[in-house]
Amino acid sequence: DLVFPSLSYRTGPYAAGGIPFADGYTDYFTLLNERDGGIGGVKVSVPECETGYNTEKGVECYESTKGEGALVYQPLSTGITYQLIPKTTADDIPMHTMGYGRTSAANGDVFSHTFNYPGSYWNGASGGVNYLLETNGGDISGKKIALVYHNSAYGKEPIRTLEELQKKHGFELSLLPVDHPGQEQKSQWLQIRREKPDYVMMWGWGVMNQVAIQEAANIRFPMENFIGIWWSGAEHDVLPAGDKANGYKALTFHNVGRDFPVFADIQKYVVDAGKAAGAGDQVGNVLYNRGLYAAMLAAEAAKTAQEIHGTKDITASMMRDGMEALEITEEKMAALGMPNFGPSFSVSCENHGGPGLVGVTQWDASSKTWSLISDFKATDIDVIGALIAEDSGAYASENNIASNCN
Amino acid sequence: MSTQESYVTEDGRTIGPTVMEMKNITLRFGGVKAITDISFDIREGEIRAIIGPNGAGKSSMLNVISGFYVPQEGEVWYKGKKRPPMKPYQVAEQGIARTFQNIALFEGMTVLDNVMTGRIRQMNAGLLSQAIWKGKAEKEEIANREAVEKIIDFLEIQAIRKTPVGRLPYGLKKRVELARALAAEPSILLLDEPMAGMNVEEKEDMSRFILDMNDEFGTTIALIEHDMGVVMDLSDRVVVMDYGKKIGDGTPDEVRSNQAVIDAYLGVAHD
Amino acid sequence: MSEQIVYALEVFANGLMSGVLYALVALGFVLIYKASGIFNFAQGVMALFAAMTLVGIQNGQVPFAHLINAVLGTHIHHFGWHIHSVLALIFTVGVMILLAVAIQRFVFRHLVGQEPIILFMATIGLAYFLEGFSDLMWNSEIKTLKFCVAEGTCLPQGMNMAIDEAAYNAFGTGFFIDNLDISAAIVAVMLVIALVAFSQYTKQGRAMRAVADDHQAALSVGISLNFIWILVWSVAGFVALVAGIMWGAKSGVQFSLSLIALKALPVLMLGGFTSIPGAIVGGLIIGVGEKMFEYCFGTGQCFGGIINLGGATENWFAYVLALVFLVFRPQGLFGEKIIERV
Amino acid sequence: MFYREAGDFKTSYSKDNQTFPIKIDRVGYYLVLLVAFLVVPFMLNDYWVNAIFLPFLIYSIAAIGLNILVGYCGQVSLGTGGFMAVGAYACYKLMTTFPDINIFFHVIIAGGITGLVCVVFGLPSLRIKGFYLAVATLAAQFFLVWLFNRVPWFYNYSASGQINAPERTVFGIEVTGANTEAWATYLFCLVFVVASAWIARNLTRGMTGRKWMAIRDMDIAAEIIGVNPLKAKISAFAVSGFFVGISGALFFAVYLGAVEVGEAFGITKSFLVLFMIIIGGLGSIFGSFAGAAFLVLLPVVLKVVGVDMLGWPTDMVAHLQLVIVGGLIILFLILEPHGLAQLWRVTKQKLRLWPFPH
Amino acid sequence: MLDAGHTDEALLEVNNIEVIYNHVILVLKGVSLSVPKGGITALLGGNGAGKTTTLKAISNLLRSERGDVTKGSIEYRGNNIQDLDPADLVKNGVIQVMEGRHCFEHLTVEENLLTGAYTRTDGKANIQADLEKVYAYFPRLKERRKSQAGYTSGGEQQMVAMGRGLMSKPEMILLDEPSMGLAPQLVEEIFTIVKNLNEQEGVTFLLAEQNTNVALRFANYGYILESGRVVMDGPADELRENPDVKEFYLGMSDEGRKSFRDVRSYRRRKRWLS
Ligand SMILES: Nc1ncnc2c1ncn2[C@@H]1O[C@H](COP(=O)(O)OP(=O)(O)OP(=O)(O)O)[C@@H](O)[C@H]1O
Ligand SMILES: Nc1ncnc2c1ncn2[C@@H]1O[C@H](COP(=O)(O)OP(=O)(O)OP(=O)(O)O)[C@@H](O)[C@H]1O
Ligand SMILES: [Mg+2]
Numbered sequence A: 001d002l003v004f005p006s007l008s009y010r011t012g013p014y015a016a017g018g019i020p021f022a023d024g025y026t027d028y029f030t031l032l033n034e035r036d037g038g039i040g041g042v043k044v045s046v047p048e049c050e051t052g053y054n055t056e057k058g059v060e061c062y063e064s065t066k067g068e069g070a071l072v073y074q075p076l077s078t079g080i081t082y083q084l085i086p087k088t089t090a091d092d093i094p095m096h097t098m099g100y101g102r103t104s105a106a107n108g109d110v111f112s113h114t115f116n117y118p119g120s121y122w123n124g125a126s127g128g129v130n131y132l133l134e135t136n137g138g139d140i141s142g143k144k145i146a147l148v149y150h151n152s153a154y155g156k157e158p159i160r161t162l163e164e165l166q167k168k169h170g171f172e173l174s175l176l177p178v179d180h181p182g183q184e185q186k187s188q189w190l191q192i193r194r195e196k197p198d199y200v201m202m203w204g205w206g207v208m209n210q211v212a213i214q215e216a217a218n219i220r221f222p223m224e225n226f227i228g229i230w231w232s233g234a235e236h237d238v239l240p241a242g243d244k245a246n247g248y249k250a251l252t253f254h255n256v257g258r259d260f261p262v263f264a265d266i267q268k269y270v271v272d273a274g275k276a277a278g279a280g281d282q283v284g285n286v287l288y289n290r291g292l293y294a295a296m297l298a299a300e301a302a303k304t305a306q307e308i309h310g311t312k313d314i315t316a317s318m319m320r321d322g323m324e325a326l327e328i329t330e331e332k333m334a335a336l337g338m339p340n341f342g343p344s345f346s347v348s349c350e351n352h353g354g355p356g357l358v359g360v361t362q363w364d365a366s367s368k369t370w371s372l373i374s375d376f377k378a379t380d381i382d383v384i385g386a387l388i389a390e391d392s393g394a395y396a397s398e399n400n401i402a403s404n405c406n
Numbered sequence B: 001m002s003t004q005e006s007y008v009t010e011d012g013r014t015i016g017p018t019v020m021e022m023k024n025i026t027l028r029f030g031g032v033k034a035i036t037d038i039s040f041d042i043r044e045g046e047i048r049a050i051i052g053p054n055g056a057g058k059s060s061m062l063n064v065i066s067g068f069y070v071p072q073e074g075e076v077w078y079k080g081k082k083r084p085p086m087k088p089y090q091v092a093e094q095g096i097a098r099t100f101q102n103i104a105l106f107e108g109m110t111v112l113d114n115v116m117t118g119r120i121r122q123m124n125a126g127l128l129s130q131a132i133w134k135g136k137a138e139k140e141e142i143a144n145r146e147a148v149e150k151i152i153d154f155l156e157i158q159a160i161r162k163t164p165v166g167r168l169p170y171g172l173k174k175r176v177e178l179a180r181a182l183a184a185e186p187s188i189l190l191l192d193e194p195m196a197g198m199n200v201e202e203k204e205d206m207s208r209f210i211l212d213m214n215d216e217f218g219t220t221i222a223l224i225e226h227d228m229g230v231v232m233d234l235s236d237r238v239v240v241m242d243y244g245k246k247i248g249d250g251t252p253d254e255v256r257s258n259q260a261v262i263d264a265y266l267g268v269a270h271d
Numbered sequence C: 001m002s003e004q005i006v007y008a009l010e011v012f013a014n015g016l017m018s019g020v021l022y023a024l025v026a027l028g029f030v031l032i033y034k035a036s037g038i039f040n041f042a043q044g045v046m047a048l049f050a051a052m053t054l055v056g057i058q059n060g061q062v063p064f065a066h067l068i069n070a071v072l073g074t075h076i077h078h079f080g081w082h083i084h085s086v087l088a089l090i091f092t093v094g095v096m097i098l099l100a101v102a103i104q105r106f107v108f109r110h111l112v113g114q115e116p117i118i119l120f121m122a123t124i125g126l127a128y129f130l131e132g133f134s135d136l137m138w139n140s141e142i143k144t145l146k147f148c149v150a151e152g153t154c155l156p157q158g159m160n161m162a163i164d165e166a167a168y169n170a171f172g173t174g175f176f177i178d179n180l181d182i183s184a185a186i187v188a189v190m191l192v193i194a195l196v197a198f199s200q201y202t203k204q205g206r207a208m209r210a211v212a213d214d215h216q217a218a219l220s221v222g223i224s225l226n227f228i229w230i231l232v233w234s235v236a237g238f239v240a241l242v243a244g245i246m247w248g249a250k251s252g253v254q255f256s257l258s259l260i261a262l263k264a265l266p267v268l269m270l271g272g273f274t275s276i277p278g279a280i281v282g283g284l285i286i287g288v289g290e291k292m293f294e295y296c297f298g299t300g301q302c303f304g305g306i307i308n309l310g311g312a313t314e315n316w317f318a319y320v321l322a323l324v325f326l327v328f329r330p331q332g333l334f335g336e337k338i339i340e341r342v
Numbered sequence D: 001m002f003y004r005e006a007g008d009f010k011t012s013y014s015k016d017n018q019t020f021p022i023k024i025d026r027v028g029y030y031l032v033l034l035v036a037f038l039v040v041p042f043m044l045n046d047y048w049v050n051a052i053f054l055p056f057l058i059y060s061i062a063a064i065g066l067n068i069l070v071g072y073c074g075q076v077s078l079g080t081g082g083f084m085a086v087g088a089y090a091c092y093k094l095m096t097t098f099p100d101i102n103i104f105f106h107v108i109i110a111g112g113i114t115g116l117v118c119v120v121f122g123l124p125s126l127r128i129k130g131f132y133l134a135v136a137t138l139a140a141q142f143f144l145v146w147l148f149n150r151v152p153w154f155y156n157y158s159a160s161g162q163i164n165a166p167e168r169t170v171f172g173i174e175v176t177g178a179n180t181e182a183w184a185t186y187l188f189c190l191v192f193v194v195a196s197a198w199i200a201r202n203l204t205r206g207m208t209g210r211k212w213m214a215i216r217d218m219d220i221a222a223e224i225i226g227v228n229p230l231k232a233k234i235s236a237f238a239v240s241g242f243f244v245g246i247s248g249a250l251f252f253a254v255y256l257g258a259v260e261v262g263e264a265f266g267i268t269k270s271f272l273v274l275f276m277i278i279i280g281g282l283g284s285i286f287g288s289f290a291g292a293a294f295l296v297l298l299p300v301v302l303k304v305v306g307v308d309m310l311g312w313p314t315d316m317v318a319h320l321q322l323v324i325v326g327g328l329i330i331l332f333l334i335l336e337p338h339g340l341a342q343l344w345r346v347t348k349q350k351l352r353l354w355p356f357p358h
Numbered sequence E: 001m002l003d004a005g006h007t008d009e010a011l012l013e014v015n016n017i018e019v020i021y022n023h024v025i026l027v028l029k030g031v032s033l034s035v036p037k038g039g040i041t042a043l044l045g046g047n048g049a050g051k052t053t054t055l056k057a058i059s060n061l062l063r064s065e066r067g068d069v070t071k072g073s074i075e076y077r078g079n080n081i082q083d084l085d086p087a088d089l090v091k092n093g094v095i096q097v098m099e100g101r102h103c104f105e106h107l108t109v110e111e112n113l114l115t116g117a118y119t120r121t122d123g124k125a126n127i128q129a130d131l132e133k134v135y136a137y138f139p140r141l142k143e144r145r146k147s148q149a150g151y152t153s154g155g156e157q158q159m160v161a162m163g164r165g166l167m168s169k170p171e172m173i174l175l176d177e178p179s180m181g182l183a184p185q186l187v188e189e190i191f192t193i194v195k196n197l198n199e200q201e202g203v204t205f206l207l208a209e210q211n212t213n214v215a216l217r218f219a220n221y222g223y224i225l226e227s228g229r230v231v232m233d234g235p236a237d238e239l240r241e242n243p244d245v246k247e248f249y250l251g252m253s254d255e256g257r258k259s260f261r262d263v264r265s266y267r268r269r270k271r272w273l274s
């Protein structure tokens, strides 16, 4: 079997986000098994392990599954990622942290076993600013942008990038941290109400998202000017606020909705066959799609590895090579029934972060759907690249890491 | 007879000059006057009883001596010097030990540990030495354990040495409390109803311990007790309190025949 | 300048309102502590459970659907009906009473006369149990809570326009107060009045306080611990339900609801564990204190911004504030004096 | 009559003061030590060490520390998470500032620093008592976490605010970083555990321990018979902080390797360690181990049974796990309110009488 | 032994009970006693003899101390009461006044007394009247009625506990060391109250007492407990004349009462047993 462990969290404060992702991740592999007989003819197994978004349980999950021949880890938590970076490297198992984790891991020269394609938080920050530039005719100097963020490593990620971009584009940035869990955000939103920023960006997770959107609605902040990162843009984030959430925007690196042929297959082979990972009610949700997308990228990397090494039964080490040689093209995605589901890109030894293309989605409260309103676009590589080089360089020297690519 | 001179009692004990003197003590709790302008002295080596009806302020007086209550007015003189304001533990360091009316043992600890705590003054090894259980800490522990075992033998509580005190019956707890106070080798021992809840036989035992303590080590004892038999037999002098005021002070015989005391407390003249 | 003052007032008023919401949670704690000397760690989880049950009943969710499906291989999840909010509320109150009975029967009846720390520990077990149990029963997805007395008259949310406009006309700048907060305040005041009346003026109230002091003695005078505890836990369950509704309406019903207990702790300590009015006053002080501190020093908007701590100070400030009060009054503002006697 | 103490007479007080005065206990204890040091290291793989032994050992130290404060001295603390964070960050700063000094000393110094911080937050305990004291310690918890999150100096200005343990060796063998061997990290922690337990035991059986317990059982009476409450409480906070700090340092450096303060040392950690000592038994060193084992092992066991053996969905197992842990806590309490340690004692007492009922 | 010495019908029968604490500590090793209706029965014995345990076994408060009655039976008016809740027992007219005061510290003296009336349903006026009666018994309490019980003196607390018991208008009162810590004239008074209630209102008493002298003066019948066994019982006047009782419990030698100062050697105890 090809083993793709799923470190999921269906319990705890972040369960609402963890459930659809885990469902999507598993369902895709189930689909491959049912429809294609696995990957390259080898069956796939997806042992699930509950982390509860807790680093210690994450370690336990990692240790308990790695012995089963795990090919790649998708830890789904920034905290767990940091822990696993050295461990996976030592164990020669690749890790994919898609849209989260340590951004500077994009530098494959230092982080040999960590991949964060197709995009990272810093891409997200820049993508958001680019979107604002675009909607403002290329000039946002003098505009006020407030960043409401989860007061943790995750939430603080975009600050450096935004500060750099602030220098470059001349907008005003104000920072509003929200402590975990984020049920009380009165002060932050009263301040926003008074300072009247032109835009609010949000790096939130869990209940913080729902409360923020609710409070934004309460103070009548225009939803169109409120943009969340991709972890702040799922159905359950906006639903509690009802109609008032209409127009809220979120960044993304993959497509939304279930208008893709692959969903017909999922319905047929997985849901209707009673093999869905969850209750089957999450199919097509934003985070479900993200899980699906992550699984698809993993499966494609596995195929690539099978090709490179000429064996069907690949090892984790081969998988890593496959991930480093991964190429996602429009044709490939179309063939998989997922046309334009995400950007096309390729990975290299130096660049584990992919192209960093970022799109924007918007919530329509009446139809209760998200739609992609801005296609995947490039982000500011000059700024981000420098930051990545700096941060990964520091890590390399602190840990005496030799260059991986030469 | 002057309080500055020693004298010898009928049964041959020497009573020294005043060691502790309470001067015009007044203690109030909000509107309640627990003690009103009371003065009395305690002489070295004597057994001094304090009696009075319930709520007269006897326990409060012991608490003042212990430093637990700070009187609004009045002074405490100890060994000829006026005592400055002090924390209870500082009073204990001066060699004043006591027992409590509502038993105040450390319920979670064994009898042995309870009695050992009495020897705080005698044990002062540093934290480090205790952490590695070598040197001073170990020596000290053994030496003091021996002293404590003597007291345990003396009070006949060997059998319950390792029992947690929480489970003991009332009377034994009182005994353990006495043991803890004795372990401190105090120069003044304050006893608050040490014999409440005991039958005659046990009271005889307790009396014996108290007398021996007084005889052998010359410990000065202040005693609160409601059993007039005990008080009259044991004490050298008696203070009588009522509603926070002193209504009598003198030898048992004097007190016994004091009409005010009979009215307020004794009810009938005791034989 | 005047705008600044209005804003400060606005922060102040909203602090008061947040305080009311904290107090709602704290009330449940106080009740149980007052009545049995139990520090109920499970209060937050009870709020979660109550809110989940309310939503579950409203939406006709099948309880334990997940478990049933896993065991029997079925695919049920909803009965397919919707139940009127008020009716659902009544059912939920019934469930909370059942819960109280169960807690009494299976837990505290066996722990009569134990020390406070042990009872505290039992509530820890209870919290674990209830957390898993409510997820098993109603599953762990986020649920949206809409509480409507009749068509169109739901629990209001969002800015109160009347106040905003009045302020705008008067000072030329708006004034934000959330409608939900206003309703919470009204409900909280009513609850407090009712509970104070109950505990001060009824025989049961006195018995409750007696139980808290000494289980054995209470038993010995004929107070039935069983009855008192069921009563109190039911009332606490009801208070938890109210808190659950208010907080759930704000952020959806989900696990994090159980964490509001953390917001209630400083309130409790400041107000005093045993005082029902203390919970409200404590809540207000904490609410205002933390908001004003965040406003002035957390984000540096007062005194020319000489101190700017960079935000997110609210969590710790609430506790530090409570601490400062406690140093002066170790039993909290209105708590019963800790009796120290020998 | 399996368990005997009859015929086991003491001839000196020092013998009677032994940690394990009964022979069968003593033999058992040495056996456990022997196995722990000489047998276990050869049987370990990554899973056992990282998923079970390291958390068990490290939490045991934290539990011993907290037990000194709560169980022995009666000062309820909910700041353990924050104090562990002090240990972790102190250790991190020491490791990165003085890379040439052996990590062994870093850990100990980190413990010392934590002890000092603990003392500062322990000062209010002179006035504030019981559950109210929890407020002081909760203030510490939230404030410390906020501080480590807020001031970049603590995390060496890294972009995300996480701290990573660099590689360090003891006798040339790596104990932190990516390339450690399972047995090395295990032994490194085990040494600290054994030393902590030994020191804690010594302190608690002597006068210091008696002073703590006196304060715990009745602080007023303790003061009247001569215990200086300031010194007793402060020393408990210091010693407790020392152990908690060590466990925080090990938690970060050896076990997790990378830490984010809010996540790893949040309020849940404080509660977890508190639960451990309550379940294990307040005022018992053995209880600290028992409680740590219970809360580390039970979830793992339930997970293995539910997910791996019965094949149930992970979320259901996770929920059931909570239900079962909660239920077991309550059940144990009803059987024996004073924790696993007391349950063990009573069992021994029964074994002693066995086969007679009493 | 059971039927020896008393004439009236038994209100309470304790048959050969055994009590174990914590599942291991055997404390009562077969205690039997019977309390006649309208009588005053005294339970005597040294420290740790098991008096308190016996009373708690009857009032069912044992369970909250992790004690269990493992053998024997306790019957009140012919009904087994072992499975009753303590609260139900109070409703049935049996109340215990516990040893060591056990006041509700935070409640005022008056509130403490009122909790005693918790099970009563005969109206506020009656309760108020009884309250006045208790104040008449213990004038000291009236003075301190508004202060928290935790701050009253030891003797005052003892009065509170006693008064609280009386407030429930019981049919039978289990008194555990009522005289402890009370001034001598109050001890007399308390026993006079007991006697009065017994004679005028027909209240039955079972009292554990260390003050043997007083107890035997007021009681009709006495049991002497040693180490969890009844070692002697009989009508009070007979017991008073028994030489052993005289020596060990009344402190009398042949020459009458002897001084505590003259006791020069420790006594051997428990001679009935070993
Ligand atoms: N909760 C308990 N757990 C274990 N043993 C107990 C418990 N309560 C009492 N005992 C034991 O039971 C025995 C009898 O105690 P009890 O309190 O009944 O004595 P008593 O006759 O009332 O003595 P006293 O006159 O001192 O009050 C004692 O040896 C005591 O150690
Ligand atoms: N801390 C306090 N606060 C308020 N009142 C108090 C306090 N301590 C004592 N009192 C009151 O002061 C008076 C004297 O109390 P104290 O305990 O000294 O009496 P006592 O003489 O020892 O009586 P007893 O013989 O009953 O023990 C009592 O009326 C008591 O209620
Ligand atoms: Mg007194």
Ligand SMILES: [Mg+2]
Pocket: B169, B170, E051, E052, E053, E099, E176
């Ligand atoms: Mg007794």
